[in-house]
Amino acid sequence: GAGVSQTPSNKVTEKGKYVELRCDPISGHTALYWYRQSLGQGPEFLIYFQGTGAADDSGLPNDRFFAVRPEGSVSTLKIQRTERGDSAVYLCASSPTGSNGYTFGSGTRLTVV
Amino acid sequence: SQQGEEDPQALSIQEGENATMNCSYKTSINNLQWYRQNSGRGLVHLILIRSNEREKHSGRLRVTLDTSKKSSSLLITASRAADTASYFCATVHTTGYSTLTFGKGTMLLVSP
Numbered sequence: 001g002a003g004v005s006q007t008p009s010n011k012v013t014e015k016g017k018y019v020e021l022r023c024d025p026i027s028g029h030t031a032l033y034w035y036r037q038s039l040g041q042g043p044e045f046l047i048y049f050q051g052t053g054a055a056d057d058s059g060l061p062n063d064r065f066f067a068v069r070p071e072g073s074v075s076t077l078k079i080q081r082t083e084r085g086d087s088a089v090y091l092c093a094s095s096p097t098g099s100n101g102y103t104f105g106s107g108t109r110l111t112v113v
Numbered sequence: 114s115q116q117g118e119e120d121p122q123a124l125s126i127q128e129g130e131n132a133t134m135n136c137s138y139k140t141s142i143n144n145l146q147w148y149r150q151n152s153g154r155g156l157v158h159l160i161l162i163r164s165n166e167r168e169k170h171s172g173r174l175r176v177t178l179d180t181s182k183k184s185s186s187l188l189i190t191a192s193r194a195a196d197t198a199s200y201f202c203a204t205v206h207t208t209g210y211s212t213l214t215f216g217k218g219t220m221l222l223v224s225p
Contacts (some may be wrong), residue, residue, distance in 0.1 A: 033212060043156070043217030056210050071204050089154065093213075100144060100211055106155040 001025075004101060004105035006092050012111045013082055021077040021108045023095030024060045032075050033102070034067055035091040043091055050097070119202060119219045127224055132189040134219040136202035137182075143205045145178055147187050148212065150199045159187075159200075164207075192223045 005024040013019050025032050030051050035043035040070075045059040049069045060066065068073040079086055089107040120135045138145070144163045148156040152216040156193045162169045162185065169176045194220055200221050203213040 042217045045212045104156040
């Protein structure tokens with residue numbers, strides 16, 4: 001597609017539930033990044049994929065969070081046993097290999113009630 | 114963790130005035146980028162300046178970089194109401210992968 005697509009745009013879930021957030025990067029972009037942005041803060045890095053593999057997952061806050069990119073294109077961020085503190089906007093970005101030309105999606109606003 | 118610190122946290126000006134935002138960072142960088150964000154959603158890339166560059170222009174935007182002081186500034190000239198948004202600086206470290214480390218942002222309000 002022309003841009004990075006994230007679905008859903010908004011997600012409300014109950015505490016303790018499992019959620020999946022999807023990112024569809026720009027076609028041909030091998031690098032994919034997930035960031036999390038809390039209210040009034042800048043985005044914080046979660047995980048970086050190069051192709052199918054997670055090259056750097058040092059930003060994942062705990063083992064309730066994990067992400068996959070099985071075919072090197074679409075990525076899914078999965079959060080288990082959600083907590084109210086997980087409420088944030090989750091942003092995805094992609095870029096061509098070796099480039100700093102990032103394109104961000106519009107984000108998924110997750111609200112845990 | 115967030116490396117950068119933007120200054121000021123909020124800026125309110127009139128249309129036609131210039132807006133200057135500053136950013137400081139802590140560790141050596143490969144490049145520094147400025148992004149704009151409307152309504153807390155998608156980030157739009159504005160400009161990238163490499164560590165060996167000192168100044169860069171793009172339309173009404175002017176970015177400077179002082180690696181000795183680990184700081185950058187973004188100047189928006191002749192501001193418009195449509196420039197109202199949050200502005201973030203983000204750095205790419207010299208080591209590791211090309212992940213971005215963002216500051217907390219400056220919220221700019223341009224009044225007609």
